Amino acid sequence: MARIGVVGAGAVGCYYGALLARGGHDVRFLMRRDLEAVRAHGLTVESPLGGFSLADVAAFATPEEIGPCDWVICSLKTPALPEARGLVEPCLGPGTRIVALMNGLGVEDAFAWAGPERVFGAMAFVCINRGAPGVVRHLEYGRVNIGHVLDDPDECERLRALFASGGIDVAVAENLRHARWEKLCWNIPFNGLSVAAGGIGTEAIVKDAWLRATAERAMREVVAVGNADLGAIGSAARLDEPEIVQRMFMLTDTMGDYHTSMAIDYVLARPLEVEMILGNPLRRAGELGIAAPTVAALYALVRAADRRNQGMLPVITPDRV
Amino acid sequence: MARIGVVGAGAVGCYYGALLARGGHDVRFLMRRDLEAVRAHGLTVESPLGGFSLADVAAFATPEEIGPCDWVICSLKTPALPEARGLVEPCLGPGTRIVALMNGLGVEDAFAWAGPERVFGAMAFVCINRGAPGVVRHLEYGRVNIGHVLDDPDECERLRALFASGGIDVAVAENLRHARWEKLCWNIPFNGLSVAAGGIGTEAIVKDAWLRATAERAMREVVAVGNADLGAIGSAARLDEPEIVQRMFMLTDTMGDYHTSMAIDYVLARPLEVEMILGNPLRRAGELGIAAPTVAALYALVRAADRRNQGMLPVITPDRV
Numbered sequence: 001m002a003r004i005g006v007v008g009a010g011a012v013g014c015y016y017g018a019l020l021a022r023g024g025h026d027v028r029f030l031m032r033r034d035l036e037a038v039r040a041h042g043l044t045v046e047s048p049l050g051g052f053s054l055a056d057v058a059a060f061a062t063p064e065e066i067g068p069c070d071w072v073i074c075s076l077k078t079p080a081l082p083e084a085r086g087l088v089e090p091c092l093g094p095g096t097r098i099v100a101l102m103n104g105l106g107v108e109d110a111f112a113w114a115g116p117e118r119v120f121g122a123m124a125f126v127c128i129n130r131g132a133p134g135v136v137r138h139l140e141y142g143r144v145n146i147g148h149v150l151d152d153p154d155e156c157e158r159l160r161a162l163f164a165s166g167g168i169d170v171a172v173a174e175n176l177r178h179a180r181w182e183k184l185c186w187n188i189p190f191n192g193l194s195v196a197a198g199g200i201g202t203e204a205i206v207k208d209a210w211l212r213a214t215a216e217r218a219m220r221e222v223v224a225v226g227n228a229d230l231g232a233i234g235s236a237a238r239l240d241e242p243e244i245v246q247r248m249f250m251l252t253d254t255m256g257d258y259h260t261s262m263a264i265d266y267v268l269a270r271p272l273e274v275e276m277i278l279g280n281p282l283r284r285a286g287e288l289g290i291a292a293p294t295v296a297a298l299y300a301l302v303r304a305a306d307r308r309n310q311g312m313l314p315v316i317t318p319d320r321v
Numbered sequence: 322m323a324r325i326g327v328v329g330a331g332a333v334g335c336y337y338g339a340l341l342a343r344g345g346h347d348v349r350f351l352m353r354r355d356l357e358a359v360r361a362h363g364l365t366v367e368s369p370l371g372g373f374s375l376a377d378v379a380a381f382a383t384p385e386e387i388g389p390c391d392w393v394i395c396s397l398k399t400p401a402l403p404e405a406r407g408l409v410e411p412c413l414g415p416g417t418r419i420v421a422l423m424n425g426l427g428v429e430d431a432f433a434w435a436g437p438e439r440v441f442g443a444m445a446f447v448c449i450n451r452g453a454p455g456v457v458r459h460l461e462y463g464r465v466n467i468g469h470v471l472d473d474p475d476e477c478e479r480l481r482a483l484f485a486s487g488g489i490d491v492a493v494a495e496n497l498r499h500a501r502w503e504k505l506c507w508n509i510p511f512n513g514l515s516v517a518a519g520g521i522g523t524e525a526i527v528k529d530a531w532l533r534a535t536a537e538r539a540m541r542e543v544v545a546v547g548n549a550d551l552g553a554i555g556s557a558a559r560l561d562e563p564e565i566v567q568r569m570f571m572l573t574d575t576m577g578d579y580h581t582s583m584a585i586d587y588v589l590a591r592p593l594e595v596e597m598i599l600g601n602p603l604r605r606a607g608e609l610g611i612a613a614p615t616v617a618a619l620y621a622l623v624r625a626a627d628r629r630n631q632g633m634l635p636v637i638t639p640d641r642v
């Protein structure tokens with residue numbers, strides 16, 4: 001039994017934390033919105049694969065109350081990454097490992113202060129939303145791909161065993177950077193378009209010939225940038241373009257009308273994960289001299305959408321056309 | 322003195338029609354929204370260059386009331402082009418000429434039924450909005466570039482003289498197709514981004530590094546497609562990329578926060594001129610095998626914005642994330 005701190009208990013943190021708690025671990029959630037509800041009524045996972053409820057959940061308002069853990073799973077929204085150190089550090093003991101369970105390129109950099117030997121990256125391939133406070137709605141999929149910042153196989157095995165003990169479908173990535181790019185092959189086109197097209201679901205993207213073509217073009221650009229990046233950092237791993245395009249679209253075609261986390265954030269006017277998902281990969285493309293015009297357009301437009309929501313980009317109103 | 326029918330009396334039709342009427346011509350406006358106001362109070366042009374009012378304006382509800390004219394200026398919104406023949410044909414006599422005063426590629430095709438020798442294309446480089454009914458707000462610029470479908474210089478001179486007689490700054494384009502592409506070099510990036518970014522003004526585009534870069538990338542793509550098209554149709558005219566990019570951005574940088582007609586249409590949930598301005602040029606790029614990924618993304622997203630406004634693309638609502 002491990003002691004696990006979950007910092008950033010949104011849909012993803014609550015879901016995987018709940019699975020680990022059901023698996024017998026001492027899981028301690030740092031919560032904001034759901035704190036009172038979870039203390040009063042526990043945590044419920046609704047899922048077509050079989051839901052469950054945890055009556056007794058260790059939910060805390062501060063990381064100091066959580067204290068040192070064996071593992072800290074950090075699943076903050078990436079715009080909150082500047083707060084990560086303050087939230088994670090109080091949960092560290094001498095041997096604590098940190099799992100950056102987030103999307104995007106460069107999220108592990110936010111934990112460089114802890115030393116690379118402690119830090120894992122993890123990506124959830126899961127369709128999941130928050131329901132009412134204390135409720136997580138799991139819709140489909142659930143695999144977690146994990147990797148270690150130093151690609152240490154023994155460390156990877158430890159984390160794999162931990163996730164597996166919670167019944168989580170877990171796979172060790174060939175290497176972390178490769179896994180990050182592979183995930184971006186989905187996130188950049190689909191998160192990007194779901195916001196740039198005004199807050200729409202994945203079905204609306206794949207069923208519209210022009211949006212679908214734009215998604216595919218963006219995906220191919222991400223593959224090219226990812227492969228250039230992997231080559232530049234001396235990795236032998238590569239992204240197989242036709243295989244990835246075929247798999248990602250097959251996945252999305254059978255996903256139903258999934259609402260991406262970025263579309264949900266957009267519709268609820270929350271800060272968007274635009275820099276980690278779109279900005280950092282695009283800047284990397286620039287450094288590598290790889291053309292990524294579709295990604296660049298999506299970045300500019302999602303950034304504009306974010307700034308619009310934050311009141312930083314004035315829009316024309318019907319009374320002032 | 323010529324008899325001139327103005328079909329599609331929006332901002333552009335009213336403005337140039339008013340200048341021609343002031344110049345002594347018998348201008349007959351086909352009006353919808355402004356009909357009663359103009360019949361009661363005439364037509365007012367507000368302009369920093371000097372406004373004016375016309376007390377007696379010939380405004381009609383049907384083209385049959387207008388009857389045969391020497392010239393018909395058609396300045397419909399392009400989504401209304403399928404109605405153009407029904408509105409223009411009643412205004413034709415044996416020698417009537419038709420001026421398609423609209424943006425986009427292929428607008429003259431809507432008048433193919435009249436015979437190419439009758440048809441002109443014209444593009445207004447003007448910042449202009451509709452005010453209250455019967456009022457047009459001219460903000461800046463005003464040049465009209467004209468061309469004839471058969472590039473007939475004698476015909477061009479007749480139209481040039483007509484516009485000049487209204488005090489209009491008019492220039493005969495080297496050739497019409499070239500002029501269409503040159504106008505698209507502005508319209509595609511700026512109309513496109515003003516809508517894709519959620520209904521914003523030109524200043525917000527040129528002052529944001531990422532939107533500006535996207536606009537520039539789109540503009541360079543339009544130049545490439547335009548030059549390929551001009552070559553394919555056997556025209557010697559070409560678009561000079563550095564000159565156009567420099568001129569268009571200088572123009573836009575000094576324009577103030579102009580609200581593009583497409584952004585206004587978007588904000589007011591009117592049908593967008595997406596096919597003539599973005600769709601047709603993009604399809605031409607495809608035929609010519611020229612890559613235009615930024616234009617393609619803008620087309621997909623502006624089309625999505627249009628469909629959203631028309632209720633044809635479901636958006637995620639805050640209560641149904």
